[in-house]
Amino acid sequence: MIVQAVVATGALLILVGLWGLLTRRNLVKMILGFSIMDTGTHLLIVGLGYREGATAPILDASTPVGTPMVDPVPSALVLTAIVIGLAVTALMLAYAVRLHGSRGSAAIDDFKENAL
């Protein structure tokens, strides 16, 4: 049940982020939507690794070898993904700052090219 609750939350956050990306006009709001989508995806992946009644995959005096543990691979993947998400967000914001500097506005409508 916990896995389903977390996966549902992650999926909802992905949908919220996608909606923000598609319907907002301001560049910074769109990047905020991306960041929320990232958080939702990570939540979904870590949620899929949980097992009921299991503990964190760290051995010490109270968790000897053989205790049921959660899956360590999603944690490892998501650790890398969080750091890369920050780097990509910073790069997107740098682009937004440059775009604003070139046209004087941060709304995506002012950047349309007329295709005809």
Added chain:
Amino acid sequence: MIRRLLALAALVAAAVLLSPFVLSSTDTGAMPQVAQDYIRNAPEDLGGANIVTSVIVTYRGLDTLGEVAVLFAATAGVGALLRSASKTEKTIGPRREASEILETGAGFLFPLIVLFGAYIFTHGHLSPGGGFQGGVVVATAFLLLLLAGRIRAFGHGPMALVESLSGFAYVAVALAGLIFAAGFLDPRFLPRGEFGRLFSAGAIPIIYSLVGLKVGAELMGVLAGMRPSEGGAS
């Protein structure tokens, strides 16, 4: 109007794609075979108590090397994009002087936070934590000094030096694993040591500390690149 409908259609499609995860995930399924092998073999094979660290540094070590490379590319991109833009941008006014409480407090907290960050990345194989977390904590300590007005800017020279040296040392340790042990990024060329001590688990603490230093320096580079310039000086 049509745009709203298209956005709604995209959302419905995404919801349909995500629904198998929500409907069919369960708490009590069996773990994949790879994960079971990692949990069973990591303590005796590598000697580290934190299995997630063993996975990141050894079993999936190439992913970590790639991640460090991606972080470097992003830092370089931010620096390249925003370095030449400072002439066309508005600049913020000269900053106010910080109050004495803020300066003293920040100066007092800074070495404690750096110590905490160093503890996190050197004990990555024994307790939750590791290179990424420790590096981020160290970068946050320097950000505290910057925000409190104790330093004017991050020195570009020392940051670049730390970043390049730790990246070089990371690849050198990985190659040492190739020469002295079973493969690239194999940490077993140093002795396994006693389980639970700081100097154990082969080269894992060394690799993770280098990753922590590099990630901290790169994140400071990102912050320095994004920071607005003050008072008209570009």
Added chain:
Amino acid sequence: MTLLIVLALGVLMVVAGVTALYLKNLSAAVIAAGAVSLLASIVYLLLAAPDVAMTEAAIGSALTTVVFLYALARIRGRGKEDPRD
């Protein structure tokens, strides 16, 4: 019990996410997105992934918020929100 906490945190996260995308004041929207990351780090702790919880709390709510606020300061030309206000 853990299930109730996870459900409550999940609802709070989705509400904060929608709020972040609806607010007109961009600085407030950035803070709301930082709140989403902070609540996510608590959920990671409940999912027995303490490494991920530490990373998400440090990066998601601290550094991402600071990077967004720096970008907003460059766009608007005003100083970054002074921490002493």
